Each structure stands twice: as C-alpha cells, then as structure tokens.
Amino acid sequence: MLFMNWFVFYVDHSFHLHLDVHGIYPRTFSGLQGVVFSPFLHGDLNHIASNTLPLFILTTALxxxxxxxxxKVLVYGILLSGLITWVIGRASYHIGASSLIYVLVSFIFFKGLRTQYYRLMALSFTVVLLYGSMIWYVFPQPEIVGESSISWEGHLAGLLTGFVFAMQFKTPDYVEDIQFDWEKPDFDPSTDPFMKRFDEKGNFVNPPKPEELDVVDEEVLSEPIKYVYFFKENKGENQ
Known part of the structure; x- marks a missing residue:
C-alpha cells in the first residue's frame, strides 16, 4: 500500500498529471471516484511523508x-470513510491517506478496550500515546487545525468508521492459555495433594517420618522407593 502511494505520487509529480482532481469532491457524481482513489493521492512531499510512518505502523499492528x-478494516474503511467524507465534506477536493489512518487509530483503540485483554489494551494506550493529539484534527476550527486545506471532514469520517468497525467486527476471545491445574476456574484446593500439606493457618506441614505414617489418604503418599543393586566384579590385573 505504501508502495502504491509513493509510486502514484512520483508519477503524478514527475509528469505533472494533477491527479488530485480524482479525489473526493463532495456531493457530485464525479467526486465519487475519489472514494477509491483519494487514499493514494497526496498534494506534496510533506503530505505523503507525514502519512507514511503512521500508515506503516498502524497497518502492521492491525x-x-x-x-x-x-x-475488511482496510478495504471497507477506505470505502465507508470516503462515502462519509463525500456526504459531509466542503466543496473541495479531499485527498490523502489520513482518513484511513484515523480509521486504524480508532479501530485499534476501541477494539482493544472492548476485548479487555491486557496486551490489546496496552496496544490501545500505546496508540493514544503516539497519536492521541490527532483528535484535535477532527474539529473544524481553523485555529486548531492550523491550515484550512486540512480535511477535518475526512479525519472525522475515519474516526467514526473505526469506531463502528470496533463495535461490529467480531474477533476471537483473547484469553491466556491455562498451563497449571490451579489456574482453572473449577480448581478445588481441598482435593489437591500439595494443598493438603498446609494447615488452617497456611503453614506448610512436613510429612511424618516413615515409622509414623498413618495412611489416611493414599493420594497424598507416593509409592515407596525400591533400590536394586547390581554387583560387577572388577577382574583387572591392578585390582
């Protein structure tokens, strides 16, 4: 995907094709083509460079x-966020992969919170730490956005799309693998041979001496150890 972005950018600016006219132009029939093409179109080098690293990191994490x-998140995210931008956007060409980046940020954040799995929740908070400031670019205030050319509508569309996907798309239940019997929910300490060696106060009680053994529960006691010796005669001359 990054290769396509840079290839299109190189061709567009090398041959002066002005491909930005194929971006999303809201509420026009011809502007619908931008729903598919806009994520691969960028205005200048700074525009595509600023989108490259977040797109790589977030796509890899996804x-x-x-x-x-x-x-599904990538394909439907491009289409749905593009359609929302086409509906709510200003009368201007909207281009760039920023909408998709907002889809990924939103989806990874909200989905991680929904799973309540510690690794995915950690991923969610990492995304917030790295890209939390992006939330300000979904508002239309020029003093916050900084430049009127920034498509806050596309950012808002991506944020909403990612949230909807996080609520709708089903993912496997992430649970830790159970390695020991005591990790199972139905574990009963009273039936465990090792746990029986603790008294009411939680102190470990040493097993009685062999001559004092009183077999109450055969499960607690192990089989007696049998030793077998083999005698081997050494017939060497120096022995």
Whole structure:
C-alpha cells in the first residue's frame, strides 16, 4: 500500500498529471471516484511523508493483532470513510491517506478496550500515546487545525468508521492459555495433594517420618522407593 502511494505520487509529480482532481469532491457524481482513489493521492512531499510512518505502523499492528478482520478494516474503511467524507465534506477536493489512518487509530483503540485483554489494551494506550493529539484534527476550527486545506471532514469520517468497525467486527476471545491445574476456574484446593500439606493457618506441614505414617489418604503418599543393586566384579590385573 505504501508502495502504491509513493509510486502514484512520483508519477503524478514527475509528469505533472494533477491527479488530485480524482479525489473526493463532495456531493457530485464525479467526486465519487475519489472514494477509491483519494487514499493514494497526496498534494506534496510533506503530505505523503507525514502519512507514511503512521500508515506503516498502524497497518502492521492491525495485521499482527487482528489478522482475521484486517482486510475488511482496510478495504471497507477506505470505502465507508470516503462515502462519509463525500456526504459531509466542503466543496473541495479531499485527498490523502489520513482518513484511513484515523480509521486504524480508532479501530485499534476501541477494539482493544472492548476485548479487555491486557496486551490489546496496552496496544490501545500505546496508540493514544503516539497519536492521541490527532483528535484535535477532527474539529473544524481553523485555529486548531492550523491550515484550512486540512480535511477535518475526512479525519472525522475515519474516526467514526473505526469506531463502528470496533463495535461490529467480531474477533476471537483473547484469553491466556491455562498451563497449571490451579489456574482453572473449577480448581478445588481441598482435593489437591500439595494443598493438603498446609494447615488452617497456611503453614506448610512436613510429612511424618516413615515409622509414623498413618495412611489416611493414599493420594497424598507416593509409592515407596525400591533400590536394586547390581554387583560387577572388577577382574583387572591392578585390582
């Protein structure tokens, strides 16, 4: 995807094709083509450079942690966020992968919170730490956005799309693998041989001496150890 972005940018600016006219132009029939094309179109080098690293990091995280739905999030995210931008956007060409970036940020954040799995929640808070300031760019105030050319409508569309996907797309239940019996929910300490060696105060009680053994529960006691000796005669000359 990054290769396509840079390839289109190189061709567009090398041959002066002005491909930005194929971006999203709200509420016009011809502007619908931008729903598909706009994520691959960028205005200048600074525009595409600022989108490259977040797109790489977030797409990698999406595919690694949410592989089952990653393709749906990418494809449907481009289409739905583009359609919302086409509906609510200003009468101008809207281009760039920023909408998709907001889809990924929103989806990873809200989905991680919904799973309540500590690794995915940590991923959510990492995304907030890295890209939390992006929330200000979904508002139309020029003094916050900084430049009137920034498509806050596309950012808002991406944020809403990611939230909807996080609520709708099903992902596997992430639970830790149970390695020991005591980790199971139905574990009963009173039936465990090791736990029986503790008294009411929680102190460990040593097993009685062999001559004092009183077999009450065979489960607690192990089989007696049998030793077998083999004698081997040494017939060496120096022995």
């Amino acid at each position: 595919i690694y942690f949410y592989r089952e739905v990653s393709l």
